[in-house]
Amino acid sequence: MSKRNKGWFALFTLPLLLVFATVVIVPFLIGIYYSFVTWDGIPANPKEFVGFDNYAELFKDDRFMTSAWHTIEFTVFALILVNVLGLVFSLLVTMKLRVSNAARTMFFMPNLIGGLILGYIWQFIFTDVFKFLGDKTGMDAIFFNWLIHPQTALFAMVIVFTWQMAGYTMIIYIAGIQGIPDELNEAARVDGANLWQRLTRIVFPLLMPSFTICLFLTLSGAFKIFDVNLSLTKGGPSNSTELFAMNIYNEIFGYGHYGLGQAKAIVFFVLVAAVTLTQVIITKKREVQY
């Protein structure tokens, strides 16, 4: 590169690199350092180097391990529900009905509303509307306050997350379905394949790239969920729905265990990266060409 081109290169890239370095790279690196110290967050107090003690401690932390387990449980249910619903919606909407566009618009709508606000809307539904429905219909085995029992509260979060994400995955599946040539479906129909056979033998295999993307987005989204958690259950009842991100937040800013909390945050990063990359590698392998 000539000197002049080097100057242009710097002028174009340095501003963003500076912002990016101070906001992402430097905090990431000093975050690793923080995970090896104990510190209460008060600048005047010393940071004491403790080696891997924080990492050893977090695996003995029952609340953290429970929260990890609940996050996995939540993610599995959310992953299934979001993608099944998104796929069904996309199949319905691509049938070229007159109302298809309106339906698509409506299914996608919740995705634009932030998780915090969605959580509050549903908090009202799961507490008061559900109780009202239970009293009125007598089906109080289904309709009771879902947020006061650990298991149903976790499932309530799955429902809210699904409500938010199903429309998003729908959009991606629609793009995938529209990319499948009509002749393929037509040819199969002429050969006598029924709807189910056309779906499982033609549509789904050709949708593998969309599955890769949607699974990636739901997996990382579910794993990192925070806003819905905060507004819907606040981690309750008695910490039973405190998921990963919230546990880290509470450890650092709630209890002031900056070192231990940061060690959890690093473990969290490693897990998110490992899980999502594994998923992408697995589903990529199953993508087919026609």
Added chain:
Amino acid sequence: MNRTSRTSLGTLLVLVALAFLSPIYLMLVNSFKDRAELYRNALALPESFSFQYYAKAMDKMNFMTAFGNSLFITIVSVAIVVVLASMTSWMLVRTDNRLSRIIFLVFVSTMLIPFQTLMMPLMQVMDWIGGALHIPMLNTRGGLIYMNVGFHASMAVFLYHGFIKSVPIALEEAATLDGCSKFGVFWRIVFPMLKTITITVAILDVIAMWNDYLLPSLTLSDKALRTIPLSTFYFFGEFTIQWNLAMAGLTLTIIPVVIFYMFAQKYIIKGIAAGAVK
């Protein structure tokens, strides 16, 4: 499929879509009811439409201030992301050397880092910048905008980079021969050709920044600086039990989103699909 089955399928689809949006209905109808009416029947339409809870919620949430803050922070952050990320990506694509590839790789690989991994050290860095360099980063709109740009940089670079690779270089070379500077080439020739991906980046970032709660909650402590998610959070801390007031407040926060959706629907849906496929 024959005509009747298409009609009934269409009707079914509309019913499913309406049922899907029933939470919005519940939020709307209960924002008009008084306490007694709400507990008598949470599902029914309101007996009268009084906007008293809206007025009260608007006042308690400091809604107009919060709206102004959200709007300012989102628009300025997105504009800066678009300008800086498009320039950076173009340089990275057109300068084919090891440095470019390393920079791009760093951008992409950091996309997997969750916010929670960065939040605490980030606050320390910003605090340090405020103390040592006397640039106030915490509790200022400018500081939040700066951090927004940093967090959305990698995604934007990733999308622009992929798009620019498919833009033919011939026009740029012709303009360079005509004596156009790099700056001129980029802004006059290249940037207009990036319109589709710019819309995608802008839409994805608007949605993410407008709805973001955690980062603003860590950086902004001044009441006057609160964004919509922040003021909603504090509003709820005070008025959880008064559901009618709460529902009016939530409806207020959703109105701007619905208006945005109505005007930009085509771009939003296209943008989401394009952003995800990359």
